[in-house]
Amino acid sequence: MKQCWRWFGPDDPISLPELHQVGVEGIVTALHGLQPGEIWNKSVILERQESLRANGFEWDVVESLPVSEAIKTQRPEAKSHIEAYKASLQNLAELGIETVCYNFMPILDWTRTELRAQQFHGGAAMSFDLVDFAVFDLFILKRSSAPSDYPSAVCHEAEKRFSEMSDTAKTTLQHNIIAGLPGANDAWDIEDVHGLLATYKDITAERLRSNLIDFLAEVAPVAQSLGMRLCCHPDDPPFSLLGLPRIMSSTDDYAAVLDAVDLDANGATLCTGSLGVNSGFDGPEFVRRLGPRIHFAHLRNTTSSSSLDPNRPNFFEAPHLGGDTDMVGTVQALMAEQAQRKASGRKDWQIPMRPDHGQELLHDCGGHSTPGYPLLGRMRGLAELRGVMATCGNSN
């Protein structure tokens, strides 16, 4: 697999030249300053591409070309946003960038309640706690239908926890959930979230899935004709939050959407950390079932524990080879998939991967690294994953 690294652009505290020391081979980045629905013009794409090339890297994967909320809910502006999406794909393709990651999560992209939970070794990791999330939902956001979305034990515990929380802790929790994470589509405030929630009033899971399929029916043929690969990122975490539907949470969800628009360009981002929070997830099986359509891999691990809701566990981000996901088996399956592609003469046989997230270790600690994206934690992850890849006979 091509050993890539997510880089957030010129404001990223980690510089491109440093990445050569980490052994990075390719870059995953996006034009984070542009809003969902805007066209990515060739000049801005080229500017980023040239800055990467000046440092010896290619722009291997766009993560993400965001899908606007209007497209997800099929509001009137969706039409022009889809045209803008196609235009951006065309501009990227003309500059030789072929792999584009996106997600279809309503309102919130990835969600954690704590960004730096202390670990036994002295470092820190991100975590999700359902009661903390319920504190936000019930008492900070005050969503009217929230009480019916949780078992009563969660509501009781949340009420108790909220009553003992300082104002600073409340502000931090709100920030962590709706504005603290890098690379998410946007940062919202409480009023924005209420406004957006209203737009999902009539959107069931079936409706959201059909909106995704409608979107793909428009853009995947364009991507296919441009020689590109779209790859949908899973829901993170893979269960409903704020009463919103989540539709890309399991291998079956992927199979349904990939079948509905049956083009190679309609593919998957396999994120082991997101999908792996569900105890039934089997990484090697995902690769065996959907292998040819996996265009990008996010390799990371989580450890889940039961919460007061049987369908929504708590979890924290474990070391890449620790945690609940069979990482070695998944990497082996991905390497076998690559070997098959190579044997069949597929030009895009090599799957770009990145060590996703990382625990904050040693010099990462102290609050100066981007949440989820510290240097040393990811460097450790990449080194471990590279080791597993090497045992498959070929580290490519």
Ligand code: DNO
């Ligand atoms: C978090 C990321 C996600 C991901 C998007 C893809 O670390 O994996 O924010 O980039 O969901 O569209």
